[in-house]
Amino acid sequence: MERPAPTAADLGGDVYAADCRARLAVEVIANRWDSVVVYVLGEQGPMRPRALLARIGGISPKVLNESLRRLEHNGLVHHRRYAEAPPRVDYGLTAAGTALLVPIRALGAWAEEYGDAVVAAQERDALRGTAN
Numbered sequence: 500m501e502r503p504a505p506t507a508a509d510l511g512g513d514v515y516a517a518d519c520r521a522r523l524a525v526e527v528i529a530n531r532w533d534s535v536v537v538y539v540l541g542e543q544g545p546m547r548p549r550a551l552l553a554r555i556g557g558i559s560p561k562v563l564n565e566s567l568r569r570l571e572h573n574g575l576v577h578h579r580r581y582a583e584a585p586p587r588v589d590y591g592l593t594a595a596g597t598a599l600l601v602p603i604r605a606l607g608a609w610a611e612e613y614g615d616a617v618v619a620a621q622e623r624d625a626l627r628g629t630a631n
Contacts, residue, residue: 524602527573527575527599528599528602528603528606530566530569532555532558532562532563532566533566533569533570533575534599534603534606535555535558536551536555536563536566536567536570536576537570537575537576537592537596537599537600537603538600538603538604538607539551539554539555540576540590540591540592540596541592541596541597541600541603544591545579545589545590545591546589546590546591547587547588547589547590548560548563548564548567548588548590551563551567551590567590570596571590573595574593574595574596575592575593575595575596575599576590576591576592576593576596577590577591577592577593578590578591579591
């Protein structure tokens with residue numbers, strides 16, 4: 500049986516309010532790299548930063564560090580320090596981060612199905628912009 504769409508009350512208040520929980524969820528995955536980091540940690544399990552850099556193409560160490568800090572701040576990622584020489588740290592998903600894999604995978608499926616149409620629309624719009 501299909502569940503009804505959530506109402507404003509289900510989402511924690513007015514969906515147009517700045518502090519709405521639905522907006523919070525979108526902000527958590529809106530960053531370009533955060534959802535990629537969550538996805539990779541969900542597929543690979545806990546990883547060291549260097550392994551994440553090797554797995555994620557196009558991300559700089561600085562941007563990865565910022566993303567990991569933001570994800571940790573939001574309670575989606577935790578880090579574990581090991582008492583070794585040299586020191587070792589790895590990052591893994593919390594329960595909230597693991598639960599976020601469901602909508603991230605759904606967005607990935609949407610992008611697979613509609614990505615070409617979106618790119619075509621962007622190209623048409625760009626051509627209209629240059630023709631004016």
